[in-house]
Amino acid sequence: MMKNKVVISSLMLLFVSMSYAQSLFDRFENEPKVSSVVVSKSMFNLLSKFEVVVEDDPEARDFVAMAKSIESLKVFTTFDKNVSDDMSAEVASYLKKSNLTELMRIKDEQANVKFYIRPGRTDSQVKELLMFVNGFDVKSMDLNLNINGEDRNIESVLLSIVGDIDLDKISSLIAKMNLPEELNQVSQ
Amino acid sequence: MKRFLNAVGLILIVAMSFISCNSNKSVQQYFLEKQSSPDFISLTLPASILNIAVDSLAAEEQDAVNSLKKLNVLVYHSPEGASDRFTKEEEEVTAVLNNSKYQDLISAHTPMGSGTIMFLGAESTIDEFLAFGSDLKQNFILIRVLGDNMNPKHIKPFITALQQSDINEEELLALLAGLKPKQELIKKQL
Numbered sequence: 001m002m003k004n005k006v007v008i009s010s011l012m013l014l015f016v017s018m019s020y021a022q023s024l025f026d027r028f029e030n031e032p033k034v035s036s037v038v039v040s041k042s043m044f045n046l047l048s049k050f051e052v053v054v055e056d057d058p059e060a061r062d063f064v065a066m067a068k069s070i071e072s073l074k075v076f077t078t079f080d081k082n083v084s085d086d087m088s089a090e091v092a093s094y095l096k097k098s099n100l101t102e103l104m105r106i107k108d109e110q111a112n113v114k115f116y117i118r119p120g121r122t123d124s125q126v127k128e129l130l131m132f133v134n135g136f137d138v139k140s141m142d143l144n145l146n147i148n149g150e151d152r153n154i155e156s157v158l159l160s161i162v163g164d165i166d167l168d169k170i171s172s173l174i175a176k177m178n179l180p181e182e183l184n185q186v187s188q
Numbered sequence: 189m190k191r192f193l194n195a196v197g198l199i200l201i202v203a204m205s206f207i208s209c210n211s212n213k214s215v216q217q218y219f220l221e222k223q224s225s226p227d228f229i230s231l232t233l234p235a236s237i238l239n240i241a242v243d244s245l246a247a248e249e250q251d252a253v254n255s256l257k258k259l260n261v262l263v264y265h266s267p268e269g270a271s272d273r274f275t276k277e278e279e280e281v282t283a284v285l286n287n288s289k290y291q292d293l294i295s296a297h298t299p300m301g302s303g304t305i306m307f308l309g310a311e312s313t314i315d316e317f318l319a320f321g322s323d324l325k326q327n328f329i330l331i332r333v334l335g336d337n338m339n340p341k342h343i344k345p346f347i348t349a350l351q352q353s354d355i356n357e358e359e360l361l362a363l364l365a366g367l368k369p370k371q372e373l374i375k376k377q378l
Binding site for chain 1: 291292293294295296297298299305307311312339340341
Protein backbone atom coordinates (compact mmCIF):
# COMPACT_ATOMS: atom_id res chain seq x y z
CA MET A 1 0.00 0.00 0.00
CA MET A 2 2.61 2.46 1.14
CA LYS A 3 4.96 1.20 -1.50
CA ASN A 4 2.37 1.80 -4.21
CA LYS A 5 1.91 5.34 -3.10
CA VAL A 6 5.61 5.95 -3.27
CA VAL A 7 5.75 4.46 -6.76
CA ILE A 8 2.83 6.55 -7.96
CA SER A 9 4.08 9.77 -6.50
CA SER A 10 7.56 9.22 -7.89
CA LEU A 11 6.04 8.45 -11.28
CA MET A 12 4.06 11.65 -11.12
CA LEU A 13 7.15 13.55 -10.13
CA LEU A 14 8.98 12.05 -13.05
CA PHE A 15 6.16 13.00 -15.37
CA VAL A 16 6.11 16.57 -14.11
CA SER A 17 9.87 16.92 -14.44
CA MET A 18 9.75 15.39 -17.92
CA SER A 19 7.12 17.78 -19.14
CA TYR A 20 9.12 20.59 -17.61
CA ALA A 21 12.29 19.48 -19.30
CA GLN A 22 10.54 19.39 -22.64
CA SER A 23 9.44 22.96 -22.43
CA LEU A 24 12.74 24.02 -20.99
CA PHE A 25 14.01 26.50 -23.54
CA ASP A 26 10.63 26.99 -25.18
CA ARG A 27 9.95 30.19 -23.33
CA PHE A 28 12.69 31.86 -25.38
CA GLU A 29 10.49 31.31 -28.41
CA ASN A 30 8.11 33.98 -27.18
CA GLU A 31 10.85 36.34 -26.09
CA PRO A 32 10.79 39.31 -28.50
CA LYS A 33 14.56 39.83 -28.40
CA VAL A 34 15.32 36.26 -29.37
CA SER A 35 15.43 34.81 -32.86
CA SER A 36 14.54 31.18 -32.84
CA VAL A 37 14.18 28.22 -35.15
CA VAL A 38 12.48 25.07 -33.97
CA VAL A 39 12.42 22.02 -36.21
CA SER A 40 10.20 19.11 -35.23
CA LYS A 41 10.65 15.37 -35.59
CA SER A 42 8.08 15.30 -38.41
CA MET A 43 10.13 17.79 -40.39
CA PHE A 44 13.21 15.62 -40.10
CA ASN A 45 11.19 12.62 -41.22
CA LEU A 46 9.93 14.53 -44.23
CA LEU A 47 13.39 15.81 -45.05
CA SER A 48 14.81 12.32 -44.90
CA LYS A 49 12.07 11.15 -47.24
CA PHE A 50 12.56 13.64 -49.98
CA GLU A 51 16.30 13.64 -49.79
CA VAL A 52 16.45 9.91 -50.31
CA VAL A 53 16.77 10.21 -54.08
CA VAL A 54 20.41 11.31 -54.03
CA GLU A 55 22.20 8.11 -53.19
CA ASP A 56 25.51 8.98 -54.76
CA ASP A 57 26.05 11.95 -52.47
CA PRO A 58 27.64 10.70 -49.22
CA GLU A 59 26.78 13.88 -47.35
CA ALA A 60 23.13 13.52 -48.28
CA ARG A 61 23.20 9.87 -47.24
CA ASP A 62 24.65 10.75 -43.84
CA PHE A 63 22.03 13.40 -43.47
CA VAL A 64 19.17 11.01 -44.25
CA ALA A 65 20.53 8.43 -41.84
CA MET A 66 20.72 10.96 -39.04
CA ALA A 67 17.57 12.95 -39.82
CA LYS A 68 15.39 9.88 -39.24
CA SER A 69 16.43 9.63 -35.62
CA ILE A 70 16.37 13.27 -34.58
CA GLU A 71 13.61 14.23 -32.17
CA SER A 72 14.00 17.98 -32.22
CA LEU A 73 16.31 20.80 -33.07
CA LYS A 74 16.16 24.23 -31.53
CA VAL A 75 18.32 27.27 -32.08
CA PHE A 76 17.95 30.49 -30.13
CA THR A 77 19.97 33.60 -30.87
CA THR A 78 19.96 36.89 -29.07
CA PHE A 79 21.80 40.18 -29.29
CA ASP A 80 20.54 41.42 -25.97
CA LYS A 81 22.82 41.34 -22.96
CA ASN A 82 20.04 40.71 -20.42
CA VAL A 83 18.47 37.90 -22.40
CA SER A 84 21.90 36.43 -22.92
CA ASP A 85 22.47 36.36 -19.15
CA ASP A 86 19.05 34.80 -18.74
CA MET A 87 19.95 32.11 -21.27
CA SER A 88 23.19 31.47 -19.50
CA ALA A 89 21.36 30.98 -16.19
CA GLU A 90 18.82 28.67 -17.82
CA VAL A 91 21.58 26.55 -19.32
CA ALA A 92 23.32 26.35 -15.96
CA SER A 93 20.17 25.20 -14.18
CA TYR A 94 19.40 22.69 -16.92
CA LEU A 95 22.90 21.23 -16.66
CA LYS A 96 22.47 20.85 -12.92
CA LYS A 97 19.22 18.90 -13.36
CA SER A 98 20.06 16.79 -16.40
CA ASN A 99 22.88 14.32 -16.64
CA LEU A 100 24.65 16.04 -19.50
CA THR A 101 28.42 15.87 -19.50
CA GLU A 102 30.76 18.45 -20.86
CA LEU A 103 32.24 17.51 -24.20
CA MET A 104 34.49 20.50 -24.70
CA ARG A 105 35.00 24.14 -24.04
CA ILE A 106 36.58 26.63 -26.37
CA LYS A 107 37.44 30.13 -25.34
CA ASP A 108 39.13 32.71 -27.44
CA GLU A 109 39.02 36.47 -27.76
CA GLN A 110 35.74 36.40 -29.58
CA ALA A 111 33.61 33.90 -27.80
CA ASN A 112 33.16 31.28 -25.18
CA VAL A 113 31.77 28.09 -26.71
CA LYS A 114 30.67 25.12 -24.63
CA PHE A 115 29.41 21.74 -25.74
CA TYR A 116 27.51 19.26 -23.60
CA ILE A 117 26.30 15.80 -24.49
CA ARG A 118 24.16 13.01 -23.14
CA PRO A 119 26.30 9.95 -23.85
CA GLY A 120 24.92 7.19 -26.07
CA ARG A 121 26.11 3.75 -27.12
CA THR A 122 29.53 4.75 -28.35
CA ASP A 123 31.79 7.76 -28.02
CA SER A 124 30.56 9.37 -31.20
CA GLN A 125 26.89 8.43 -30.73
CA VAL A 126 25.13 10.82 -28.40
CA LYS A 127 21.52 11.23 -27.29
CA GLU A 128 21.56 14.96 -26.88
CA LEU A 129 23.84 17.77 -27.89
CA LEU A 130 23.74 21.21 -26.35
CA MET A 131 25.86 24.06 -27.57
CA PHE A 132 26.03 27.42 -25.91
CA VAL A 133 27.99 30.32 -27.35
CA ASN A 134 28.12 33.09 -24.83
CA GLY A 135 28.96 36.66 -25.66
CA PHE A 136 30.14 36.17 -29.17
CA ASP A 137 31.83 39.47 -29.89
CA VAL A 138 30.30 40.73 -33.10
CA LYS A 139 32.40 43.90 -33.03
CA SER A 140 35.64 42.04 -33.59
CA MET A 141 34.09 40.31 -36.57
CA ASP A 142 33.65 43.67 -38.27
CA LEU A 143 30.00 43.00 -39.09
CA ASN A 144 27.09 45.32 -39.36
CA LEU A 145 26.58 46.50 -35.80
CA ASN A 146 23.38 48.37 -36.14
CA ILE A 147 20.40 46.45 -37.44
CA ASN A 148 16.93 47.94 -37.10
CA GLY A 149 18.34 50.69 -34.90
CA GLU A 150 19.56 48.17 -32.41
CA ASP A 151 23.20 47.83 -31.41
CA ARG A 152 24.45 44.33 -31.79
CA ASN A 153 27.70 44.02 -29.96
CA ILE A 154 27.31 40.59 -28.56
CA GLU A 155 25.60 37.49 -29.77
CA SER A 156 24.65 34.43 -27.80
CA VAL A 157 23.57 31.22 -29.43
CA LEU A 158 21.87 28.31 -27.75
CA LEU A 159 21.46 25.16 -29.77
CA SER A 160 19.86 21.92 -28.67
CA ILE A 161 19.54 18.71 -30.65
CA VAL A 162 17.79 15.69 -29.16
CA GLY A 163 17.82 12.26 -30.78
CA ASP A 164 20.43 9.79 -31.97
CA ILE A 165 23.23 11.99 -33.13
CA ASP A 166 26.46 10.81 -34.68
CA LEU A 167 29.06 13.45 -33.90
CA ASP A 168 31.23 12.27 -36.80
CA LYS A 169 28.42 12.87 -39.24
CA ILE A 170 27.23 16.15 -37.85
CA SER A 171 28.85 18.11 -40.66
CA SER A 172 26.13 16.81 -43.01
CA LEU A 173 23.49 18.28 -40.72
CA ILE A 174 25.30 21.58 -40.45
CA ALA A 175 25.61 21.85 -44.20
CA LYS A 176 21.99 20.92 -44.94
CA MET A 177 20.40 23.04 -42.25
CA ASN A 178 22.65 26.10 -42.17
CA LEU A 179 23.58 25.55 -38.55
CA PRO A 180 26.27 27.59 -36.79
CA GLU A 181 29.69 26.51 -37.98
CA GLU A 182 31.08 26.31 -34.47
CA LEU A 183 29.29 22.96 -34.33
CA ASN A 184 31.82 21.43 -36.70
CA GLN A 185 34.31 21.38 -33.87
CA VAL A 186 32.59 18.44 -32.16
CA SER A 187 33.61 16.06 -34.92
CA GLN A 188 37.26 17.04 -34.92
CA MET B 189 -5.73 2.43 -3.41
CA LYS B 190 -8.18 1.34 -6.06
CA ARG B 191 -10.29 4.35 -5.31
CA PHE B 192 -7.31 6.59 -5.76
CA LEU B 193 -6.51 5.04 -9.12
CA ASN B 194 -10.14 5.41 -10.19
CA ALA B 195 -10.03 9.06 -9.24
CA VAL B 196 -6.86 9.59 -11.21
CA GLY B 197 -8.42 7.86 -14.22
CA LEU B 198 -11.52 9.98 -13.99
CA ILE B 199 -9.48 13.17 -13.81
CA LEU B 200 -7.49 12.09 -16.86
CA ILE B 201 -10.64 11.36 -18.84
CA VAL B 202 -12.21 14.66 -17.89
CA ALA B 203 -8.99 16.49 -18.74
CA MET B 204 -8.76 14.79 -22.12
CA SER B 205 -12.35 15.46 -23.06
CA PHE B 206 -11.80 19.05 -22.02
CA ILE B 207 -8.85 19.31 -24.37
CA SER B 208 -10.78 17.83 -27.28
CA CYS B 209 -13.77 20.09 -26.68
CA ASN B 210 -11.50 23.05 -26.44
CA SER B 211 -10.62 23.10 -30.12
CA ASN B 212 -13.60 25.39 -30.52
CA LYS B 213 -12.88 26.80 -33.97
CA SER B 214 -11.28 24.75 -36.69
CA VAL B 215 -8.91 26.18 -39.27
CA GLN B 216 -11.55 25.47 -41.90
CA GLN B 217 -14.15 27.47 -39.98
CA TYR B 218 -11.64 30.25 -39.46
CA PHE B 219 -10.97 30.46 -43.19
CA LEU B 220 -14.68 30.50 -44.02
CA GLU B 221 -15.36 33.18 -41.46
CA LYS B 222 -12.49 35.44 -42.45
CA GLN B 223 -12.94 35.00 -46.18
CA SER B 224 -16.13 37.00 -45.91
CA SER B 225 -14.62 39.61 -43.62
CA PRO B 226 -13.80 42.97 -45.24
CA ASP B 227 -10.52 43.20 -43.32
CA PHE B 228 -9.14 40.11 -45.03
CA ILE B 229 -8.09 39.33 -48.55
CA SER B 230 -8.61 35.79 -49.66
CA LEU B 231 -7.57 33.93 -52.71
CA THR B 232 -8.12 30.39 -53.92
CA LEU B 233 -5.94 29.08 -56.68
CA PRO B 234 -6.79 25.76 -58.29
CA ALA B 235 -3.83 23.53 -59.05
CA SER B 236 -4.84 23.72 -62.71
CA ILE B 237 -3.56 27.28 -62.86
CA LEU B 238 -0.06 25.84 -63.04
CA ASN B 239 -1.12 24.50 -66.41
CA ILE B 240 1.15 21.52 -66.38
CA ALA B 241 0.84 19.19 -69.33
CA VAL B 242 0.37 16.11 -67.17
CA ASP B 243 0.41 13.63 -70.05
CA SER B 244 3.99 14.42 -70.99
CA LEU B 245 5.32 13.76 -67.48
CA ALA B 246 6.89 10.70 -65.94
CA ALA B 247 4.55 8.56 -63.83
CA GLU B 248 6.05 9.78 -60.58
CA GLU B 249 5.74 13.41 -61.63
CA GLN B 250 2.13 12.81 -62.66
CA ASP B 251 1.34 11.42 -59.22
CA ALA B 252 2.98 14.44 -57.68
CA VAL B 253 0.97 16.91 -59.73
CA ASN B 254 -2.29 15.03 -59.28
CA SER B 255 -1.96 14.92 -55.51
CA LEU B 256 -2.11 18.70 -55.35
CA LYS B 257 -5.63 20.15 -55.35
CA LYS B 258 -5.61 23.83 -54.55
CA LEU B 259 -4.03 26.71 -52.75
CA ASN B 260 -5.92 28.82 -50.24
CA VAL B 261 -4.51 32.18 -49.23
CA LEU B 262 -5.75 34.53 -46.54
CA VAL B 263 -4.08 37.86 -45.85
CA TYR B 264 -4.73 40.32 -43.07
CA HIS B 265 -3.53 43.86 -43.42
CA SER B 266 -4.37 46.13 -40.53
CA PRO B 267 -4.97 49.83 -41.16
CA GLU B 268 -2.17 52.25 -40.34
CA GLY B 269 -1.86 52.87 -36.62
CA ALA B 270 -4.36 50.23 -35.57
CA SER B 271 -1.92 47.97 -33.79
CA ASP B 272 -4.55 46.89 -31.25
CA ARG B 273 -6.63 45.42 -34.06
CA PHE B 274 -3.63 43.61 -35.44
CA THR B 275 -2.86 42.19 -32.00
CA LYS B 276 -6.44 41.02 -31.61
CA GLU B 277 -6.54 39.31 -35.01
CA GLU B 278 -3.14 37.74 -34.49
CA GLU B 279 -4.14 36.39 -31.10
CA GLU B 280 -7.25 34.89 -32.64
CA VAL B 281 -5.41 33.15 -35.46
CA THR B 282 -2.69 31.90 -33.11
CA ALA B 283 -5.34 30.42 -30.84
CA VAL B 284 -6.99 28.67 -33.78
CA LEU B 285 -3.67 27.26 -34.94
CA ASN B 286 -2.61 26.16 -31.47
CA ASN B 287 -5.89 24.32 -30.96
CA SER B 288 -5.78 22.66 -34.33
CA LYS B 289 -4.75 19.13 -35.22
CA TYR B 290 -1.95 20.46 -37.40
CA GLN B 291 1.53 19.34 -36.45
CA ASP B 292 4.44 21.74 -36.46
CA LEU B 293 7.19 21.20 -38.95
CA ILE B 294 9.27 24.32 -38.55
CA SER B 295 8.70 27.49 -36.65
CA ALA B 296 10.92 30.51 -36.70
CA HIS B 297 10.71 33.75 -34.77
CA THR B 298 12.78 36.85 -35.24
CA PRO B 299 12.23 40.41 -34.06
CA MET B 300 11.32 41.25 -37.68
CA GLY B 301 8.72 38.57 -38.18
CA SER B 302 7.70 35.04 -37.50
CA GLY B 303 6.60 32.05 -39.48
CA THR B 304 5.40 28.50 -38.98
CA ILE B 305 4.88 25.59 -41.33
CA MET B 306 2.49 22.85 -40.27
CA PHE B 307 0.87 19.84 -41.81
CA LEU B 308 -2.18 17.67 -41.46
CA GLY B 309 -2.32 13.94 -42.08
CA ALA B 310 0.37 11.31 -41.79
CA GLU B 311 3.97 11.89 -42.76
CA SER B 312 3.79 9.84 -45.94
CA THR B 313 0.25 10.87 -46.89
CA ILE B 314 -0.13 14.54 -46.21
CA ASP B 315 -3.55 16.08 -46.70
CA GLU B 316 -2.61 19.66 -46.17
CA PHE B 317 0.29 22.02 -45.59
CA LEU B 318 -0.35 25.22 -43.72
CA ALA B 319 2.03 28.14 -43.58
CA PHE B 320 1.60 31.14 -41.33
CA GLY B 321 3.73 34.24 -41.54
CA SER B 322 3.50 37.52 -39.69
CA ASP B 323 5.54 40.71 -39.69
CA LEU B 324 4.39 41.28 -36.07
CA LYS B 325 3.22 44.79 -36.91
CA GLN B 326 0.64 45.02 -39.64
CA ASN B 327 0.32 41.98 -41.83
CA PHE B 328 -0.07 38.29 -41.56
CA ILE B 329 -0.69 35.61 -44.12
CA LEU B 330 -2.02 32.07 -44.03
CA ILE B 331 -1.43 29.71 -46.91
CA ARG B 332 -3.09 26.32 -47.15
CA VAL B 333 -1.89 23.84 -49.70
CA LEU B 334 -4.63 21.28 -50.05
CA GLY B 335 -4.02 17.96 -51.61
CA ASP B 336 -4.84 14.34 -51.50
CA ASN B 337 -2.24 12.02 -49.98
CA MET B 338 0.68 14.24 -50.81
CA ASN B 339 3.83 12.25 -50.33
CA PRO B 340 7.12 13.94 -49.39
CA LYS B 341 8.73 11.69 -51.98
CA HIS B 342 6.79 13.73 -54.51
CA ILE B 343 8.37 17.03 -53.64
CA LYS B 344 11.37 16.60 -55.92
CA PRO B 345 9.32 15.25 -58.88
CA PHE B 346 6.87 18.07 -58.29
CA ILE B 347 9.59 20.68 -58.60
CA THR B 348 10.75 19.00 -61.80
CA ALA B 349 7.19 19.11 -63.11
CA LEU B 350 6.82 22.72 -62.04
CA GLN B 351 9.76 23.69 -64.19
CA GLN B 352 7.83 22.45 -67.18
CA SER B 353 4.66 24.22 -66.21
CA ASP B 354 3.22 26.95 -68.30
CA ILE B 355 1.59 29.17 -65.74
CA ASN B 356 -1.23 31.15 -67.19
CA GLU B 357 -0.04 34.57 -66.11
CA GLU B 358 -3.06 36.44 -67.40
CA GLU B 359 -5.39 34.26 -65.40
CA LEU B 360 -3.25 34.71 -62.32
CA LEU B 361 -3.05 38.46 -62.74
CA ALA B 362 -6.80 38.67 -63.23
CA LEU B 363 -7.23 36.91 -59.91
CA LEU B 364 -4.80 39.26 -58.25
CA ALA B 365 -6.21 42.39 -59.89
CA GLY B 366 -8.70 43.10 -57.13
CA LEU B 367 -5.93 43.16 -54.56
CA LYS B 368 -3.73 45.87 -56.07
CA PRO B 369 -2.15 47.50 -53.02
CA LYS B 370 -1.42 44.20 -51.36
CA GLN B 371 -0.27 42.44 -54.47
CA GLU B 372 3.38 42.98 -53.63
CA LEU B 373 2.92 41.36 -50.27
CA ILE B 374 1.29 38.28 -51.69
CA LYS B 375 3.91 37.93 -54.38
CA LYS B 376 6.66 38.26 -51.83
CA GLN B 377 5.17 35.73 -49.46
CA LEU B 378 4.31 33.19 -52.12
